[in-house]
Amino acid sequence: MKKYLYPEWKTVPLTRISQHHIQRVLDSALVKLKPATVNRIRSCILRMFRLAMEWGFVEKHPGTYIKKLKENNVKQRFISKDEVVMFIQACDAGEGGAGANALKVALLTGMRISEICQSQWKDFAIEDGNATLFLPHTKAGLARTVLINNAALTVLEEQSRRRKRNNPYIFASEVEGKAITRPKKSFSRIKERAGILEHLRIHDLRHSFASILINSGKATLYDVQHLLGHHSPQTTTRYAHIQSSRLRFVSEQLGDFVLPRKLIEKEIRHDQT
Numbered sequence: 699m700k701k702y703l704y705p706e707w708k709t710v711p712l713t714r715i716s717q718h719h720i721q722r723v724l725d726s727a728l729v730k731l732k733p734a735t736v737n738r739i740r741s742c743i744l745r746m747f748r749l750a751m752e753w754g755f756v757e758k759h760p761g762t763y764i765k766k767l768k769e770n771n772v773k774q775r776f777i778s779k780d781e782v783v784m785f786i787q788a789c790d791a792g793e794g795g796a797g798a799n800a801l802k803v804a805l806l807t808g809m810r811i812s813e814i815c816q817s818q819w820k821d822f823a824i825e826d827g828n829a830t831l832f833l834p835h836t837k838a839g840l841a842r843t844v845l846i847n848n849a850a851l852t853v854l855e856e857q858s859r860r861r862k863r864n865n866p867y868i869f870a871s872e873v874e875g876k877a878i879t880r881p882k883k884s885f886s887r888i889k890e891r892a893g894i895l896e897h898l899r900i901h902d903l904r905h906s907f908a909s910i911l912i913n914s915g916k917a918t919l920y921d922v923q924h925l926l927g928h929h930s931p932q933t934t935t936r937y938a939h940i941q942s943s944r945l946r947f948v949s950e951q952l953g954d955f956v957l958p959r960k961l962i963e964k965e966i967r968h969d970q971t
Contacts, residue, residue: 699746702727702739712750717760724764733767740764775902776909781895788891796869797884799857801903806850808907808926810836811900813844815877818866822846822854829854833927842927 706723707715720743727736743761750756777785785805789798800814813833821832829846836842846854854868862870867877880900889895908926911917917925 699742703743703746712755715760717763720761720764728767732769734769737766737769740766775898775905777895777898777902777906779910781892782906782910784892785888785895788888791891792884792887795884796857796860796871796878797881798888799853800869800878800881801885801888801900802853803850804900804903805907806847806853807844808904808922809833809844810904811880815867815869815879815881817868819858819861819868820866822868824851836927840929844927845925 702723707719710719720740723743724736724740727739731739740761744759744764747756747759747761751759782805786802789802792798800811803809803814804811809831813836816835817831817833821834823830823832829851831844831846832841833844834841857868860870865875869878870876871878882900885900889898904926908922911922911925912919
């Protein structure tokens with residue numbers, strides 16, 4: 699609103715904003731921004747006018763026929779199990795601190811970095827040896843409880859030793875009473891130390907959590923859906939990056955079922971001779 703709409707519409711009455719006004723803002727934004735970002739601006743505008751209609755400020759919605767742009771700029775980067783080890787080592791090899799620990803928790807739990815940064819000690823609990831973190835506000839606008847595994851619990855225990863007096867946040871900043879923000883600088887330093895994660899984004903840590911679980915063969919899409927807090931299984935499907943080694947393993951199961959292994963090996967030796 700402040701960055702893209704106020705400069706254009708600050709002095710324009712709401713009832714005077716037309717489809718032409720909206721399209722002009724979006725076209726101007728598209729010169730410098732990617733389609734996905736322009737679509738977020740569009741969503742903001744559509745939501746604004748839906749509320750304006752509900753509250754009786756306008757009689758019709760000027761953005762009804764504004765179409766969503768095709769988003770072709772989404773690139774997901776999944777890190778392997780070996781790269782996970784390298785990433786964790788790079789986190790531990792540096793200055794440490796709240797930023798590095800927050801990034802480790804993102805990789806180990808699949809939580810969004812914004813959820814992690816805003817998490818508070820009052821919402822963290824351990825009952826019967828099982829750790830959980832309650833999130834009162836998520837991207838979907840609903841509360842959910844995250845199951846904290848032992849690896850992530852180790853990081854939170856380390857963070858508890860850094861706990862600051864009169865600061866409610868688990869990942870407290872140097873500013874009194876405030877949480878850290880998105881740890882971009884820490885992330886850049888960690889990638890540089892790891893050496894092979896140049897194109898990795900912070901949100902790719904969430905992708906990788908889901909991908910590694912699915913490729914392990916020990917978790918279903920249903921399991922991952924609930925661990926990530928998705929309400930729709932279709933949303934989870936895009937994280938199901940299946941490695942070629944996993945597909946080859948699954949394919950080999952048919953051969954093992956139809957033909958005994960010894961018979962296959964005999965046929966191969968016969969062809970070679």
